[in-house]
Amino acid sequence: MRENDWLRHAARLFGSRHQGIPVGVGDDCAVLSPAGELLVSTDTVVAGVHFDLSLMDHRDAGWRALAVALSDLAACGADPQRPIAALVSAQLPAELTDENLLTLADGLGQCSQAHNCAIVGGDTVSTPGPLALTLTVLGYAERAVLRRGARPGDLLAVSGPLGRAGAGMFALRAGFTEPAYDDCRRAYRRPQALLAAGHVLARTATAMMDLSDGLLMDLDRLCAASGVGANVELNDLPLTPAAREIFTRLGHDPAVTAATFGDDYQLLVALHPTSFETMHAEMPGLTVVGHIVEGDAVHVLRDGRPVEIAQRGYEHGKENETS
């Protein structure tokens, strides 16, 4: 038990059986209508479990907590032109200084501004435990794109480079200070929620989700939700030269690490081949990394040959299957 099971248990007694709630527990966002399609999602981060204050400051931690939550809205195709809102619940340990708190608030505020997201409420409590933030986000979509819906024959694409956040974390841990790695460090500390891209992709995507726990683990979830399998080609994964260099310096296989690390918050999308062409014209970074097949297995290939990967992803002490 634990993790999802207990929430499903709670939801079982009175789950999403209301006709005004087409999607409840189990996807990136819950969907509530009437009211068009209202998207809601929540994410909790705990210091020392989901973020490491020796690798980032409180400003980064605030930014990151909100961006990660907003990424779930992007994954469902929220419209950046309609209202986007967040509620911030914070558990503050006594040892947090006023300066830490202000810096944390600055990071949240900067992120909310960058994503055109209003902070509309919250709750602040004291705790004998570590600093923890729960971000609940709301947005609207003309059409919510879910994890289910991918069909055999669809192309599988990612919205941009993979592995930057992982490379950034490794660079920070290893003390690599090269300015060429700034982009990777920034990707780790200050992820972006790809709301504009998600909204464009939502026009034709058959299934979509954000990559929080690594391509392979998240793809397993998309395939399970859609009742399909997939093939992924490691050689097709987009990596930046800096990320590739960091992984190589530390003796990690770049493509495998990029496929399993997570924290990139790029979008993973299934598309019919004809709509891929249209989308690619608008989003040059959109990159095909595999395709959807019949069955229920995700096969990882290198140069077309199957490879075994023991560790599918990076769990961050959390389970991300619920909205």
Added chain:
Amino acid sequence: MRENDWLRHAARLFGSRHQGIPVGVGDDCAVLSPAGELLVSTDTVVAGVHFDLSLMDHRDAGWRALAVALSDLAACGADPQRPIAALVSAQLPAELTDENLLTLADGLGQCSQAHNCAIVGGDTVSTPGPLALTLTVLGYAERAVLRRGARPGDLLAVSGPLGRAGAGMFALRAGFTEPAYDDCRRAYRRPQALLAAGHVLARTATAMMDLSDGLLMDLDRLCAASGVGANVELNDLPLTPAAREIFTRLGHDPAVTAATFGDDYQLLVALHPTSFETMHAEMPGLTVVGHIVEGDAVHVLRDGRPVEIAQRGYEHGKENETS
């Protein structure tokens, strides 16, 4: 700083200036339109800070966490006939057993069923700290009733008895096992969110909020939001015989304790005298406890004479002014 200030600081950079977000930080709920009036609110409870597992079991703790959050929807006049939804973010310490977790989920499920509220999502993470739950709730109202809006001349009323939850907690701590105190113990462990009452009152209330931190502290907030003062008559507060008896046995002034303890989740409402008569016919428990006056001071009276009360309320380690 701390508490509200830091959240306001975060909201300042990009607060509720979107035309689709008429109310942000500062009331029981945030209000988001278009989409009619969508109400959203969040509440966090931490074991050992906001609930005491020596006085209740995990089932009660689950029930209570959700009911307390739903009470904010009641306080804004959410329509129980339209969808009501909750997201549950849980931080679970390693020592929590599977049985504890199932019991907690049962309590959440029972409460969701009792309030016709769908659990539509959540997030579960591990923590080195204590058990903590963040409940985010959503509902719709034809007209959201806020804390602001009370006018001099309005009557001030409560939806039902005060002090039951406080008396229940005292009875549990003192080991009073009399069956006559069951109602008080239940009020403490299993509060109800008064959605039906809130929806009825919303038809004519000029201001409304739920009583979480005690009548006097919460009334201060309602008056501050409305820019008015109030007089409260201690002799008019409705107490049950059991609550009065428990307070008396323990040497506490019953009316003062009922006015300052909190945890009752009754609704506090300001109404024009003519609409009070209409409301009272539908809700016999509705009781006038004072009236709204010009100014900014809340005066507490006993038999019409001013009394000084040093401790205005019970903070529960939290600040409840944000939604």
